[in-house]
Amino acid sequence: MIIRRLQTSDLGAIERIERRSYPTPWSRSMFAAELAKPSSICLGAFDAKAGLVAYLIISRYVDAWHVMNVAVEPEHRGRGIATLLFDRLFELTAADRRRGYTLEVRVSNTAAIRLYERLGFTSRGIRRGYYTDNREDALVMWRDPLARAVGA
Numbered sequence: 197m198i199i200r201r202l203q204t205s206d207l208g209a210i211e212r213i214e215r216r217s218y219p220t221p222w223s224r225s226m227f228a229a230e231l232a233k234p235s236s237i238c239l240g241a242f243d244a245k246a247g248l249v250a251y252l253i254i255s256r257y258v259d260a261w262h263v264m265n266v267a268v269e270p271e272h273r274g275r276g277i278a279t280l281l282f283d284r285l286f287e288l289t290a291a292d293r294r295r296g297y298t299l300e301v302r303v304s305n306t307a308a309i310r311l312y313e314r315l316g317f318t319s320r321g322i323r324r325g326y327y328t329d330n331r332e333d334a335l336v337m338w339r340d341p342l343a344r345a346v347g348a
């Protein structure tokens with residue numbers, strides 16, 4: 197598995213994974229905007245045979261790195277690929293000791309919540325009705341700058 201920064205030429209593959217991963221997927225132009233932002237880090241995981249199989253998009257804000265999007269091609273889930281992407285991200289941002297990491301996740305998304313907890317994120321609160329498609333609540337999670345993954 198190779199991890200590298202995403203490029204405009206990856207947009208087609210990103211879109212295919214996105215549509216298979218979310219009930220209300222991001223549009224191509226939302227990804228293109230993230231790719232163009234100097235304050236965003238957009239990483240892709242590439243399999244020798246399948247090409248792009250996962251991506252992670254994170255944006256730098258004043259007080260924290262905000263996880264904007266993470267998805268793994270359904271056939272490639274449960275193999276540690278999301279973990280690999282986050283490990284690379286934590287490496288790339290390790291020098292930034294002032295900023296922690298934050299994200300929102302659907303309260304029903306137990307697979308993702310388990311993954312984030314294993315990576316050292318903890319729950320910090322609930323945003324009621326955050327998701328406009330079904331009014332589902334979001335769990336707000338936070339990871340301190342120097343947190344270590346559980347068990348690491």
Ligand SMILES: CC(C)(COP(=O)(O)OP(=O)(O)OC[C@H]1O[C@@H](n2cnc3c(N)ncnc32)[C@H](O)[C@@H]1OP(=O)(O)O)[C@@H](O)C(=O)NCCC(=O)NCCS
Pocket residue numbers: 217218266267268269272273274275276277278279280300301302305307308310311314
């Ligand atoms: C959430 C998501 C990104 C996780 O990606 P993933 O690559 O499957 O995550 P990982 O493989 O790193 O971790 C998932 C599980 O696989 C297990 N795993 C990791 N490496 C493994 C390996 N080599 N063999 C078997 N299992 C392994 C992990 O222990 C983990 O199990 P646990 O979380 O139950 O403890 C993926 O399910 C997804 O794309 N979902 C749809 C989009 C989504 O919901 N995104 C999050 C929105 S907030």
